[in-house]
Each structure stands twice: as structure tokens, then as C-alpha cells.
Amino acid sequence: MTKTTSTAELLIGLVSISDRASQGVYADEGIPALEAWLSSALASPWRSEQRLIADDRPSIERVLVELVDHLGCHLVLTTGGTGPTRRDVTPEATLAIADKVLPGFGEEMRRISRHFVPTAILSRQVAVVRGQALIINLPGQPKAIRETLEGVRANDGRIIVDGIFAAVPYCLDLIGGPFVETLEQVVKAFRPKSATRGKS
Incomplete structure (x- = not known):
């Protein structure tokens, strides 16, 4: 049985992790890439909390806890590191x-x-649940961010491989997050036939 989900606005934490970008050596590309993709893919209302931080474990842990425990983010996407x-x-x-x-x-x-x-085998991305939030580590490059979230399509539009975001809305359902709908021309959210839309 699917856990009851709410119709609340989706709050997404966007965290870019880079020593040099956080020091102003160059402009951060991670958060703009995430914002652009989410704007193109989500049909449900959403807003974001953004953080640009260095590759420092205590800082990363502190920001993730802040976003989930104190600000109430339902989904946190990190890029880099x-x-x-x-x-x-x-x-x-x-x-x-x-x-x-x-x-x-x-x-x-x-x-x-x-x-x-x-070299994809060198990547160590993980995804976890903390409380009622899903946290996903994404690649650092904008192109790789889009491919990972959206999947891979042939020139004629056929999907060669689904992106991971197809599973995110149902995962949020299961952990008690808001009901999230996507724009199918970008990514089609998958839910089992037995899953029903949660009521607030």
C-alpha cells in the first residue's frame, strides 16, 4: 500500500559542491543546470533552496541536515564531489x-x-532517504546532469535508456512527500498501477 502523500508544493534543495566555484574562481554551473532541467521537466509547483559550498565533509553534512531537518526539503539534489x-x-x-x-x-x-x-565507473554517486526526504548525488557536469535525470534518446526521439528521475516521484510517494507530476515529453514519471494519488 502506498504511503499517503500530500499535495504540498515540492521544496527542492540544490547543492553545488566545488572548492573553486565556492571561492569565486569560476562561475558555478551546477545549480543553473539543475534549475533549468527541473523547470523543463516538472508539471507540479516547486521552489528551491540553493547552496554553493566547498568540498568539505562537515560543511556538506551540515547543509544536508539543514535543508532536510530545518527547511523541510522533500528532495535534495547535489552536484559535484x-x-x-x-x-x-x-x-x-x-x-x-x-x-x-x-x-x-x-x-x-x-x-x-x-x-x-x-570513466563513468569512477563515479561514486549515492542516493539516500533522511526522514521524509530523498537525497541524490548527481554528476558535476551540466550535460551529465541532464542525461542522468532525463535519460538517453535516439535522434528520432525513442528512449534508449530511462533517466533516474522517472523513479523519483513514486519514491517521494512512498516516503510521505508531495505528489509530483512531470512533463512526459521530458521524463515520464513511473508509478505502479496500484499506486493512487495521495490526499493531503
Whole structure:
């Protein structure tokens, strides 16, 4: 049985994790890429809380907790800090504040990226649940962000592989978040036939 969901406005935390962007060495591209994609894909009302921070584990943990526990974000999307270098600590910070881990998201993100680059196997993205919020680590490059969320299409529009966002609305249903609808021409949200729209 699907957990009751609300019709509240979706609150999304957008977190870009980069030493140099947070220091002003160059402009952040992660949050603008996320905003642009979400604006093109979501049919439900939403707003965002945004943070640009350095690759620092205590800071990442603190921001994730703030967004979920204090500001009430239903979904948090991070970008950056998921590689194998010493400064890449986003997955460790995310796992440290998690109640549950959802391994399928990370597995699928790497599978999607492998359509484009063999180095996708070096990515360490994870997804977790904290309270009633879903937190997903995404790649750092705008193109990879879109491909991961939306999926891969052939030139004639056929879907070669679904993006991970197709599973996000139903996941939010299950953990008690708001009912989220998408624009099917961008990404089609999947819900089992037995799933019904939650009432507030």
C-alpha cells in the first residue's frame, strides 16, 4: 500500500559542491543546470533552496541536515564531489546523515553515463532517504546532469535508456512527500498501477 502523500508544493534543495566555484574562481554551473532541467521537466509547483559550498565533509553534512531537518526539503539534489580524488567526499557526507540507502540510483546513474564515457565507473554517486526526504548525488557536469535525470534518446526521439528521475516521484510517494507530476515529453514519471494519488 502506498504511503499517503500530500499535495504540498515540492521544496527542492540544490547543492553545488566545488572548492573553486565556492571561492569565486569560476562561475558555478551546477545549480543553473539543475534549475533549468527541473523547470523543463516538472508539471507540479516547486521552489528551491540553493547552496554553493566547498568540498568539505562537515560543511556538506551540515547543509544536508539543514535543508532536510530545518527547511523541510522533500528532495535534495547535489552536484559535484563524487569522484575518486582526495577532495571528493560528497558520498561519504551523504551516507553519514542517511537513514536508508537506495543503491539502485547510483547503479543506474553509472549505467547511464557509461553510454557516453568509460570513466563513468569512477563515479561514486549515492542516493539516500533522511526522514521524509530523498537525497541524490548527481554528476558535476551540466550535460551529465541532464542525461542522468532525463535519460538517453535516439535522434528520432525513442528512449534508449530511462533517466533516474522517472523513479523519483513514486519514491517521494512512498516516503510521505508531495505528489509530483512531470512533463512526459521530458521524463515520464513511473508509478505502479496500484499506486493512487495521495490526499493531503
